[in-house]
Amino acid sequence: MTDVGIIGVGIHPFGRTEGRSGIDMGIYAVREALSDCNLNWEDVQFAYGGSDASGNADTMVKQLGLSGVQFVNVKNGCATGGSALYAVASTIKAGEYDVGLAVGFDKHPRGAFNPLPEEWGLPDWYGAQGYMLTTQFFAMKIKRYMHDFNISDMSLGRISEKSFANAEHAEHAWRRSPVSFEEIMESPMVNDPLRKYMFCSPAEGGVALILASEKKAREIGAPFIKLDAAIMRTRPQGSFEVFAPSIENDIDGSATRLASQAAFDLAGIGPEDFDLAQIQDTDAGTEIIHMAENGLCADGEQEQWLAEGKTLLNGQLPINTDGGCIACGEPIGASGLRQVYENVVQLRGQAGARQVQNDPRVAYSHVYGAPGVSAVTILRK
Amino acid sequence: MDQDITGELPHLVLSEDGSYYLQGGHNEALGKYVFPLMGGDKEFFQPVPLKRQGTVWSFTVQRFRPKTPPYAGPDDFIPYLVAYVDLPGQLKVEARLVDIEEEEVEIGLPVELTVIPDINGTPGSVMHAFRPLEKRAV
Structure with a gap:
């Protein structure tokens, strides 16, 4: 099979941009990505893209150019970007095309998401009675996790402190002012034990990635960051995932564990080889849980890791180097691709003041969302 | 068929x-x-x-009013306790916790099923919740 990699990246800043639609942010990101690798829209042979709540990606051909390009819309919840990336990579690996686009974008209203039960296979009363909240699930998952593995509230605060500190140096991040540990720990409680500054917010943004075969990348002289694995998984039996009116007694496995293991198997490398990682941090608690679910550390080790600063920019394994969802916000369709964007920038050594030192060579990304889906990638230069 | x-x-x-x-x-x-x-x-x-009885497996306090739709509760919002209740040998169910202050709740607390008036305000309509076992009315 042909090797596939990322040759061009583009991003529309995350956060709030009044007067600009979600799809326009997608278009902005596509133009940035094309310019990044000196290609024209007509050079793109096929595309996969999507948003969760901001319309059909394929309509962007009107602005980008009516080249007749094959453009497939993807709607896969929080895994939308990851699924688009998987489809583009697989098509190039199969040898069908040389150059493809993966694009994701979204623009969400302020406040928590308000998903409707019938769209998620749940009875109406589940939403009506006030259970259908992602924040509630994440709070109860970390509450139990902290109980089982002796994780303190201090660790939650350290995650958020790191996110805001990293985001200060990321041009595409939303919240770029550092927030002190004390301010985080004194911010209002939202869903105990999680406080205001420990949550990400629904936001706006767009990300585009141009992928190509290694041969094509050489032809056009574009920098090639190899995509060793792009994997998406749904939840297994017995997992504890978002929007669960009940959980089985024997909790075992998760969509994240399945996806990460499949990626390690495919790439033939594991967490010990990673130089940095972007993992889903819907809130500070999920970053802690996902450190273990992705195999980056063992359950319970997070307390010591965070106390020692192992996941800081200058630590042993920097995590969420651009501030993650906590500082960038979460436009669902774009969020997973932002992680890949950040990894490409880091591997190219173009991350400026947030650059991970010592020439990072392998980078991991992981997105997670309702109703128990996960998409991961491994990039290598 | x-x-x-x-x-x-x-x-x-x-x-x-x-x-x-x-x-x-x-x-x-x-x-x-x-x-x-x-x-x-x-x-x-x-x-x-x-089973009608179990123990609190995890819990949180819902401190902001969920959006409507889907939430059907009144505009005047009072934070409420939510838990996963472990029903031994069966499964864990998500439910509100009532008749208890938040600082009294802990993982492992024995609770039992009860009903409370449905927050959608329909007269006579009830919804499920759990309450501490020791507070059972005799």
Whole structure:
């Protein structure tokens, strides 16, 4: 099979941009990505893209150019970007095309998401009675996790402190002012034990990635960051995932564990080889849980890791180097691709003041969302 | 063969002795339980009354008003306790916790099923919740 990699990246800043639609942010990101690798829209042979709540990606051909390009819309919840990336990579690996686009974008209203039960296979009363909240699930998952593995509230605060500190140096991040540990720990409680500054917010943004075969990348002289694995998984039996009116007694496995293991198997490398990682941090608690679910550390080790600063920019394994969802916000369709964007920038050594030192060579990304889906990638230069 | 996979089954059932129980589904061969029992589950799961007593497995306080839709509660919002209650040998169900202050709740607390007036305000309509065992009215 042909090797596939990322040759061009583009991003529309995350956060709030009044007067600009979600799809326009997608278009902005596509133009940035094309310019990044000196290609024209007509050079793109096929595309996969999507948003969760901001319309059909394929309509962007009107602005980008009516080249007749094959453009497939993807709607896969929080895994939308990851699924688009998987489809583009697989098509190039199969040898069908040389150059493809993966694009994701979204623009969400302020406040928590308000998903409707019938769209998620749940009875109406589940939403009506006030259970259908992602924040509630994440709070109860970390509450139990902290109980089982002796994780303190201090660790939650350290995650958020790191996110805001990293985001200060990321041009595409939303919240770029550092927030002190004390301010985080004194911010209002939202869903105990999680406080205001420990949550990400629904936001706006767009990300585009141009992928190509290694041969094509050489032809056009574009920098090639190899995509060793792009994997998406749904939840297994017995997992504890978002929007669960009940959980089985024997909790075992998760969509994240399945996806990460499949990626390690495919790439033939594991967490010990990673130089940095972007993992889903819907809130500070999920970053802690996902450190273990992705195999980056063992359950319970997070307390010591965070106390020692192992996941800081200058630590042993920097995590969420651009501030993650906590500082960038979460436009669902774009969020997973932002992680890949950040990894490409880091591997190219173009991350400026947030650059991970010592020439990072392998980078991991992981997105997670309702109703128990996960998409991961491994990039290598 | 006709197959009704769309019908919604009640998740809260009033039994003949006047008490309520949560209705789940049970697959004996697999030893698996589900809650709620949805129309599409009926092929694999038999309706079964879930246990009325269990322990708090995890909990949180919902401190902001969920958006409407889907939330059907009143505009005036009072934070509420939510828990996963471990029903031994069956499964863990998500439910409100009532008759207890948030600082009194801890993982492992014994609780039992109760009903409270439905927050949608429909007269006579109730919804399920759990309350501490020791606070049971005699």
